[in-house]
Amino acid sequence: MRRHASLLVLAGCGSFELSPIELDVSTNCDEVDVVTIRSGIESASRPWHTIVAAAVDRAGEASGWLLVVRAVPGGLDQLALVHIDNDLQVDRDVVIDLPVGLVHQLELVAADEVGVVYTTQRAPGTFYIRRYDASQASPFAASSSNLATISAPCDPDNDEVPDPCDASLWFQDLVFFGDDAPQPYALTFPPMSADASINVTPTPLELDLSAPNLDNKRTIEFSPRCDGELSVEDLEVCQTLIDSLSYPVLEAAGLARDVGSGIAVLAIYREVQTRDDPTIVADMPLLFFELESPRFSLRVGLDLPSPRNAPPRGLAVDTAASYLFYNSTDGSPVLARGAHSSPTLERLDGGLDIPPGMELLQLDEDVALHRIVDGAWEILKLFPDAPRNSKLTVHAPEPGVEAVVAAGRSAFVVRTTDGNADLVQLRCAVATIP
Numbered sequence: 001m002r003r004h005a006s007l008l009v010l011a012g013c014g015s016f017e018l019s020p021i022e023l024d025v026s027t028n029c030d031e032v033d034v035v036t037i038r039s040g041i042e043s044a045s046r047p048w049h050t051i052v053a054a055a056v057d058r059a060g061e062a063s064g065w066l067l068v069v070r071a072v073p074g075g076l077d078q079l080a081l082v083h084i085d086n087d088l089q090v091d092r093d094v095v096i097d098l099p100v101g102l103v104h105q106l107e108l109v110a111a112d113e114v115g116v117v118y119t120t121q122r123a124p125g126t127f128y129i130r131r132y133d134a135s136q137a138s139p140f141a142a143s144s145s146n147l148a149t150i151s152a153p154c155d156p157d158n159d160e161v162p163d164p165c166d167a168s169l170w171f172q173d174l175v176f177f178g179d180d181a182p183q184p185y186a187l188t189f190p191p192m193s194a195d196a197s198i199n200v201t202p203t204p205l206e207l208d209l210s211a212p213n214l215d216n217k218r219t220i221e222f223s224p225r226c227d228g229e230l231s232v233e234d235l236e237v238c239q240t241l242i243d244s245l246s247y248p249v250l251e252a253a254g255l256a257r258d259v260g261s262g263i264a265v266l267a268i269y270r271e272v273q274t275r276d277d278p279t280i281v282a283d284m285p286l287l288f289f290e291l292e293s294p295r296f297s298l299r300v301g302l303d304l305p306s307p308r309n310a311p312p313r314g315l316a317v318d319t320a321a322s323y324l325f326y327n328s329t330d331g332s333p334v335l336a337r338g339a340h341s342s343p344t345l346e347r348l349d350g351g352l353d354i355p356p357g358m359e360l361l362q363l364d365e366d367v368a369l370h371r372i373v374d375g376a377w378e379i380l381k382l383f384p385d386a387p388r389n390s391k392l393t394v395h396a397p398e399p400g401v402e403a404v405v406a407a408g409r410s411a412f413v414v415r416t417t418d419g420n421a422d423l424v425q426l427r428c429a430v431a432t433i434p
Contacts, residue, residue, distance in 0.1 A: 028367075028385065029381065030383035030390055030391050031393060031428070032368065032428060033393065034377075034379070034393065034424050034425075035060075035424060035425045035426075035427055036422050036423070036424050037061065037062050037423045037424060038062040038422065038423045039422045040088075040421075040422065041066075041088060041422060041423045042413065042419070042421030043419070043420045043421070044419075047090065048066070048068035048069060048070040049069060049070060050068060050069040051068055051405055052067045052068065052106070053108035053405060053406075053407075054067070054108065054405060054406070054407035054408070054411070054413050055108050055109075055110040056110075056407050056409055057114045057134075058114060058409070059364055059409040059411070059425065062084065062088060063083075063084060063085050065082070065083050065117040065134070066082050066083075066084060067081055067096075067106065067119070068080050069100055069103070077100045078096075079099075079100055079103060079106075080093060080095050081093075081096055081119070083132075083134040094132065094140055106119055106120070107120045107122070109257070110259070110409070111176070111182070111259065112176065112182050116131065116134070118130065118131050118184065119132070122172065125169075127146065127147045127148040127186075128144055128146060128147070129143070129144040129174050129184065129205065130144070130209070131209060142207065142208045143209060144186075144209040144210065147172055147188075147211060148168050148170075167190075170189060170190050170191060171187075171189050171190075171251070171252045173186075173187050173255055175257055175264040175289070176259045177202070177262045177264070177289070177290070177292060178262045178291070178292055179261070182260070182262055183204055183205070185202045185203060185204050185205060185291075186202070186203045186205060187201070187264065187266070188200070188201050191249070191250055192248050193247040193250060195245065195246060196242050196246065196247070198221070198222040198247070198250060198268065199220070199221050199222075200219065200220050200266070200287060200289075201219045202220070202291065220296050222296070222298040223242075226238035226239055226242065244275040245272060246273050246275070247270055247271060247273075248273050249269070249270070249282075249309075250269075250270055251268065251269045252266065252268060253267040253268060253269045253307075253313050253314075253315070253326065254315025254324070255315065256316055256362065258317050262290060262292050263289065263317070264289045265287065265288050265315060265322040266286070267284055267287075267313070268285055268286075268287065269284055270282065270283055270284070271309075282309065283300060283306065283307065284324060284326055285298050285299060286299040286315070286324060286345065287299075288322065288338075288340065299322075299338045299343055299344060299345050301324075301338075301346070301347065302344075304345060304347060305329065305332070305334055306328060306329050307328060307329070308326070308327050308328065310327070312325070312327060312357075312358075313325060313327070314359060316367045317365075317367070318384075319365050320340060321338060321340060321384065322337070323337055323338075323348075323382070323384075324337075324338070324345065325360040333349060333354045333356075334347065335349040335354065335369075335382075335387075336348060337384055348384065349387070350387075351387050352387040354380070355378070355380075357373070358380065359371065361406075362406070363426055364409045364410040366428075367382045368381045369382060372401050372404065374400070375401055375402075375417065376395065376396040376401060377395040377404060378392060378393070378395075379393045379394075379395070380392050380393075381393065391429075393429070395414070397416060399417040400416060401414055401417075402416055402417045403415045407423065410426045410427065412426065
């Protein structure tokens with residue numbers, strides 16, 4: 001948001017008023033420019049034909065890690081993790097021992113350290129974390145065991161005594177906590193809850209990515225509480241209602257990592273059932289984690305429409321807040337904001353015209369919405385202070401845009417319909433002075 005201020009200068013010979021000084025007191029901008037970092041990062045001249053995922057080392061540079069599919073003469077296509085320099089030359093090359101058809105199991109996760117990247121491999125009964133470091137001659141630095149086979153602390157009989165149980169169907173992902181040297185953690189929670197609680201366990205990983213058994217002493221419980229200022233009668237009614245609730249479905253709807261700040265935010269699609277009532281309602285709370293402080297909170301938008309259990313849906317963060325995007329049961333898009341310092345969610349899309357097909361886009365400590373339409377990449381830069389001022393940028397190279405792959409730090413691989421791709425960066429547009 002831009003505000004104006006007038007400055008009055010007093011002197012012995014009189015006074016005069018200067019022109020208004022424009023002050024930008026917002027942490028966000030309302031428009032982005034698309035800047036090409038390197039052309040032809042994917043082309044017939046490259047030793048790969050498809051970039052599946054990417055993570056640049058520094059904002060505005062081409063060097064970084066690429067998860068690629070490449071042809072092998074006389075054999076099947078091969079998955080590889082390669083590190084390229086600023087001239088797009090490969091300086092590190094690691095073959096990924098996984099069939100190309102299972103590449104959807106892999107995610108590339110950038111660390112807060114130049115040249116370091118993690119991969120996660122997720123499937124039912126499978127969760128591995130691996131670390132790669134481009135500064136080492138042998139970049140494959142560490143691998144976890146299969147974390148999905150570690151028994152998790154749970155309480156299936158509700159006797160308040162944790163018992164080991166199978167975690168193969170639990171949600172598991174990689175997050176980082178800590179300000180100075182962010183440490184990797186495995187974050188996990190069960191797919192349902194027999195009572196009105198969501199229990200999330202962050203397990204610290206050692207440098208070799210080994211982890212102890214999931215420890216119930218580390219588990220963070222998110223559950224409703226009755227207001228202590230209620231009358232005795234109302235307190236009993238409130239507690240009876242809480243005791244009758246269960247969550248038959250708990251499913252991750254988005255995970256946002258602010259590695260540099262040691263913050264993680266998790267969106268959960270939650271179905272809520274009341275005992276003896278066949279009706280099931282759904283909502284989309286946010287779970288906020290900052291282990292160093294420590295701060296944990298569950299944020300619910302009581303006025304937000306009930307969500308569909310289907311994409312598009314997503315989560316992103318900037319320096320001050322988390323942003324949740326999903327489609328409601330009637331198909332209309334919902335965009336909500338939860339400040340890191342607030343326990344509630346506020347809806348932002350009331351004054352914002354969100355075109356159909358838009359999805360949330362994580363920038364470097366900033367947020368946008370985007371879609372591909374008729375070969376054009378449309379980026380609606382979210383301006384949270386005044387959403388109706390959010391501006392649309394259209395990137396329409398010839399030939400048209402076919403796909404966009406996130407590459408970290410506001411970088412993206414933009415693939416065109418001719419099979420080529422460029423590495424671009426989204427930057428705040430520079431205002432022009434008339």
